[in-house]
Amino acid sequence: MDALIAEYPDAGCALNHSSVYQLLIATVMSAQTTDVSVNKVTPALFKKAPDAKAMSKLSPEDVEQYIHSIGMYKQKAKNVVNLSRMLVEKYDGRVPQDFDALQELPGVGRKTANVVLSVGFGEQHIAVDTHVFRLSNKIGLTKADNVLDTELQLMKCIPKENWTNMHHALIFHGRRVCSARNPECEICCIKSICKKNSI
Numbered sequence: 086m087d088a089l090i091a092e093y094p095d096a097g098c099a100l101n102h103s104s105v106y107q108l109l110i111a112t113v114m115s116a117q118t119t120d121v122s123v124n125k126v127t128p129a130l131f132k133k134a135p136d137a138k139a140m141s142k143l144s145p146e147d148v149e150q151y152i153h154s155i156g157m158y159k160q161k162a163k164n165v166v167n168l169s170r171m172l173v174e175k176y177d178g179r180v181p182q183d184f185d186a187l188q189e190l191p192g193v194g195r196k197t198a199n200v201v202l203s204v205g206f207g208e209q210h211i212a213v214d215t216h217v218f219r220l221s222n223k224i225g226l227t228k229a230d231n232v233l234d235t236e237l238q239l240m241k242c243i244p245k246e247n248w249t250n251m252h253h254a255l256i257f258h259g260r261r262v263c264s265a266r267n268p269e270c271e272i273c274c275i276k277s278i279c280k281k282n283s284i
């Protein structure tokens with residue numbers, strides 16, 4: 086943990102946003118899509134609809150025009166509009182700072198709720214995406230077959246005050262060094278203690 090956090094002091098959320106609401110929308114759209122792809126479509130969308138009240142007045146077809154280049158754009162457009170309308174109706178357009186309330190929103194699961202509470206509200210959370218799931222099990226932090234068990238095991242083995250930093254460090258390490266196809270083990274900062282290298 087110390088090695089990874091020290092290696093990536095700049096690790097943080099790669100999704101561009103200027104509010105908690107925009108972070109929520111960008112995270113919903115990032116499912117099975119790269120952050121880079123999401124960052125290409127959100128500027129124009131957020132210029133058109135910067136908040137929940139503006140987005141709630143659009144139709145899914147309106148949103149599709151802005152995000153058609155990303156995966157599952159039709160379903161994501163529906164989710165973005167419907168969750169925005171729910172935010173307006175139930176929370177006066179504000180994003181609730183509550184794990185369960187967030188997951189009641191269309192298109193929002195555990196990962197998205199964790200990201201919003203962590204990055205948007207400054208709480209300590211571990212959001213398990215593909216990088217975190219793959220690396221945690223590969224290097225020996227966890228031994229799990231699914232993202233929920235991975236999250237729960239990480240919460241047990243990592244001190245709570247480091248949950249957010251470790252989440253971001255794992256993502257950066259997965260992108261920059263320990264890729265799925267071509268891991269660069271020779272330059273890895275944890276190669277001496279990685280479970281894979283000890284087998």
